[in-house]
Amino acid sequence: MNLELLRTFIAVAEGESFTAATKRRHLTQSTVSHQIRRLEESLGQQLLHRTTRSCRLTDDGDVLYQYAKKIIQLCDELESRFKEKPLQGHIHFAAPEDYLSLPFSRVLARFARVQKDVEIEIKVGLSNNIRPEVESGDIDLAILTQIPPTGEGIPLYREQLVWLASKDFQMPSNGSIPLALVPPPCLYRKTALTALEDAGISWQIALSCHSHEAIKAAVESGLAVTVLTEKDLRPGMRILDERDGFPRLGQSEISLHQAPDLTNEAAQQLIQQIIGQKNMQLF
Known part of the structure; x- marks a missing residue:
């Protein structure tokens, strides 16, 4: 599927008009109309209800919008990982046993494959035992269970x-x-x-x-x-x-916690990867 067509479709959907999409995508209105028509023809579905002033998603358009956002986000993330400067360093990471299973472990594995010069040391333990080590700075990052939910850290789910x-x-x-x-x-x-x-x-x-x-x-x-x-x-x-x-x-509540005044660049990059997966609802 053509990613540029998806980007234009997202711009139309979020701006609720072709005019808004032309400004966001730096395209002419005829080009935006042409790209949306190509997308609808390729899928065999009407994606937008158009009026003279605005447009809104059809049911099929709403389904495509949800998928398109995830596809574009993942493609942008992949492109940025290959373009960015390789990191070096060591990350002390900790989590309870049951949260190192799939799909979360895939996040760590993908980060390790891209950042080959970063060592990730993983410690498994109980949340109440891990928390003091995060607060003292001995652990850079940790996934912690909070019962009842407190909202502390970065809530994941x-x-x-x-x-x-x-x-x-x-x-x-x-x-x-x-x-x-x-x-x-x-x-x-x-x-x-x-x-x-x-x-x-x-x-x-x-x-x-x-x-x-x-x-x-x-x-x-x-x-x-x-x-x-x-x-x-x-x-x-x-x-x-x-x-x-x-x-x-x-x-x-499962949440991500980091050491106070964390300066570890590799750890900060891993935080962004984890948050990105949270936003895509892959946990």
Whole structure:
């Protein structure tokens, strides 16, 4: 697909007129009209409702606009990466285990491929343990979980916290919920125990370990219940809610944090890459 046609289409859509697009794209009105017509013919769809004074997107035009913005942003990003001066240096990066999975790890991998002279050292740990190291400057950048959401740092996205159990889970006869949780100071653990105690529900720790994969396996096997997010739901699991006697949970916020007075140019460039993926809603 011709990128110049997409750029002109975006300019028309955002300016709501061909006249606005001519100024933004530095083209004549006849050229803008011709490019929009070519785009519509290539797609076989009407993209704009035109009047003498303005134009607005059709339903198909709105779909194309959403995709076109992402395509142009990604192409511009790719072009700028190859044009910019290669960086050098070392980035100390940290994140909880479960946020180094796809698609976020692709951001780090892509940055490492383009910036071959930048070393990225990744530390995995709990958010509450990582935060002091960011504040002291020992860690340049970190992805942190915040429960409840605080808005601190650069918020990337929010997730609903849920109770996860195996599909055939049944409440124990003694009424004490078996739990699989990460040891303190895990925020998921704190959330789960606080919610159960506030609801007056008895609990016991069936599994305590630092591996989220081991915790998910324990849940799938029916050994225990845990608190994670909706994205952690697997085919062999189900979500427990108020109908099952479990208290409702809030949300977690995943945010990007940087060391105070960060001067690491490579780290600052990585921040922009991460924010760019956030804006494209790829996390």
